[in-house]
Amino acid sequence: MHASIERAGLAEKIIMAGYRWDTPDVYAACDMVVIASLHTEASPIVLREAFASGRPVIATKVGDIPEIIEHRQNGLLVEPGDIKALAAAILEFLSDPKLAAACAAKGLRYASEHFSFDRMMEAKLQVDASLIPARKTRLLPTSVSVEPVSSVETADLSSRQR
Template sequence: MKIKVVHIVEDLKTGGLERVIADIATGLNPEKFSVQVWCLVRGGEIFEELKAKGISVEVLGMRSHRDLKFFLNLCRRLRKEKIRIVHTHGYPATTLGRIAAKCAGVPVVLAHMHSTYYNYTAKQLYVDRLLGFFTDKIICCSKAVEGFVREKEKIMAEKLTVIYNGVDTDMFPVPELRCGAGCKEFVVGCIASLFAHKGHIFLLEAAKQVVAEVSLPVRFILAGDGELRQELQEHAKRLGLKSVVEFRGTVSDIPALLSEVNAVVLPSSEREGLGLALLEAMAAGRPVIGTDIGGIPEVINPGENGLLVRPGDSEALAKAIISLISDEEKTMWMGRKARKIAAERFSKKEMLEKIELLYLKLLKKKDVVNEI
């Protein structure tokens, strides 16, 4: 009999967290695991993608965090379907999902932490600290997130484990791209939701400096959507960048997008769990530029597969971009090194293997494997 696993999340819109869930749901061994994904509030683009791939996905329709009827129904369903593993992602799922799983007697309960960020009230933080005692394992997507959770939630070290997000390099072909003096233009990509903490405002300021200082035509492709789209578009226009900055919106075909660019920038200014967009860029053989924040320094080895700059420093970001434009040999070498690092340290296969082993280890500890 297959092991029944449910991933619980608020929604499945386009984003790094949601793409990680999709990778797990589609990548776990189907001979061992029966996987469902439950969205508490709404679906989204990745919800539809998973549905098209035959993954069991469902919107549960929670109206509020205090919906007692919804909570009781969730507990009953977990119990009725004999779910063996509940794997939660993001607030409020990591709180509500864990409480419901424990009330329903689910043997293994996990929380997956994807960011170095909390916007919790004191009450919410207190509840999460208590839940740490009843959670079998908390998966952190980077060492930075692990340290953040340990400090913020006062969780014992043995409860935490780091499993890096992974990418499949086979999904990212590497067409030959010439840069520097050998190409007609240099294209910089940025794949991130358009929210303040992603730092797009600093990328636009850097873009103005880059365009002013280099002779080679430069374009910037911003892939992603969010509440700041109109504001950022207006700012780009004020900076005189309308013709060189393209706001492409949500992009589903990331490999195709990466085939267009010479380098990828993630200018996060406040927080970043790991930066899945950076891993995808590396898998495509693109050098990456990121900020020295959160888990990004665990991905970028400065001067090897990319460059690190201070968060919020548009001048330093501009200089980093210019250094790639002006040195064709270095840029191409970094791209090759980036792909090698992605394959060796951040493979999707390794991520899935570690998650499967963790599932089985925890089930065995609870003496559940023998019941299946």
């Protein structure tokens, strides 16, 4: 990736930051977020973070991304590996700030509706509930019988040393 960026003469324009702890600051410094995955992505965290940061998103049509991003509504979608389409999408956001801002606003709204703590906990509880079998009214097997206790003896512990 780094070599391709160098060959294209883009080393001064593209930052490959690696893992960062200060992601809110990083997103705030971005004009847009590009998720150029070539293979399956379930539901990438970077997409959630980008939406929550209010940044416009361009992503490839892999995994669950097309179920989250509606093309030209809350982001732009391109085919994986289509470099020309990816470049065109980047240029589209740069040349149409109104579209970029509208997609960013809708992405932020999507994040607040789908990725809030309460919403995520609600979804987790629904999954948990679906995995727990319905509780039966009788917890003991029918073959177990318990005899009632007729009397209880108590011990005199007053002389016991402490």
